[in-house]
Amino acid sequence: MRKKDLFFLCTFLTFFCNIRSQDTDLMRVEYSYIPQSDSDNVYSRFRVSLNYPIKMDDKGTYFVITPQYRYNNLDIQDRLPFDEGGDLNAFHTIGLEVGYTYKMKNNWRFGAKLGAGISSNFEASGIEGDDFRYSGSLFFVKSYKNKQAPKTARLIVGLRYTLPASINFPLPIINYFERFHPSWSYSIGTPKSNIKYFFNEKNTLQAFIGLDRFYGNLQNNRTFVDENGVAKIAENASMLNVIGALGYEYYFTEHLLFYTYAGYTLSNEIRLRDSNQENVLSINDANTFYLRSGIKLKI
Numbered sequence: 001m002r003k004k005d006l007f008f009l010c011t012f013l014t015f016f017c018n019i020r021s022q023d024t025d026l027m028r029v030e031y032s033y034i035p036q037s038d039s040d041n042v043y044s045r046f047r048v049s050l051n052y053p054i055k056m057d058d059k060g061t062y063f064v065i066t067p068q069y070r071y072n073n074l075d076i077q078d079r080l081p082f083d084e085g086g087d088l089n090a091f092h093t094i095g096l097e098v099g100y101t102y103k104m105k106n107n108w109r110f111g112a113k114l115g116a117g118i119s120s121n122f123e124a125s126g127i128e129g130d131d132f133r134y135s136g137s138l139f140f141v142k143s144y145k146n147k148q149a150p151k152t153a154r155l156i157v158g159l160r161y162t163l164p165a166s167i168n169f170p171l172p173i174i175n176y177f178e179r180f181h182p183s184w185s186y187s188i189g190t191p192k193s194n195i196k197y198f199f200n201e202k203n204t205l206q207a208f209i210g211l212d213r214f215y216g217n218l219q220n221n222r223t224f225v226d227e228n229g230v231a232k233i234a235e236n237a238s239m240l241n242v243i244g245a246l247g248y249e250y251y252f253t254e255h256l257l258f259y260t261y262a263g264y265t266l267s268n269e270i271r272l273r274d275s276n277q278e279n280v281l282s283i284n285d286a287n288t289f290y291l292r293s294g295i296k297l298k299i
Helices: 003-016
Strands: 025-035 042-050 052-055 062-075 090-103 108-120 132-143 152-163 171-181 184-189 192-198 203-225 231-251 256-273 279-284 289-298
Touching (some): 062 108, 062 203, 203 256
Antiparallel strands (some): 090 108, 152 171, 192 203
């Protein structure tokens, strides 16, 4: 595979990982832990994801298959205003995305992906219609040929839409990355901005601001009356965090590495929502510590 083709494939796989870093993951196993301040509530997550690229021709066209699984544990110890039983805590997310990308003129590349999955606490019997989620993305990538290794740069612009979700409109994606020095790189945009320092081939350190979130269906809706005497129905749960953190990466080999991130949330919300995605109950919104660690295999 030519270096130019490899760079474009890496960029596409980066997008498939929601641009959560500038790494090009083929496999990731990860654990996150977010203890909630001012309460005994805890959010934790176990995640496994894969990216399997299939080369379609010698012109840089690829088809990519991406399965993933997440176990989200929303351990709520606070007293909630409803008496219904059932498991509010454990949410399972199982999804599959497929993508297609090809080269355009002037060092541009087009990509698209479609996905479907289920995200639910599965407290009833079987899978229900409200458990399903669907997503679609379109994006364009510009690479800069005049940048020579290790100096590289790229621009990614696009849109992503997920249904249902706590935000009911397409989300813009714009991210600029540059390796401007053998020891330094940075990225600016969504959903993550960072600056990274390369000590050597095995050790890197980065500071970043990014997003972390989850969304899951409650198979047994919760009904309660708020302080104003208005009846509310909670039909799904969501979490959205804005995080500031430091991250360390250690490369066992050129392609296999261990990483750990530690930081603090700049915004932290765990909410129950109705079918229109309106907030019906805020469980926790105090800022707190954030920990994430894992192993990944990359190109």
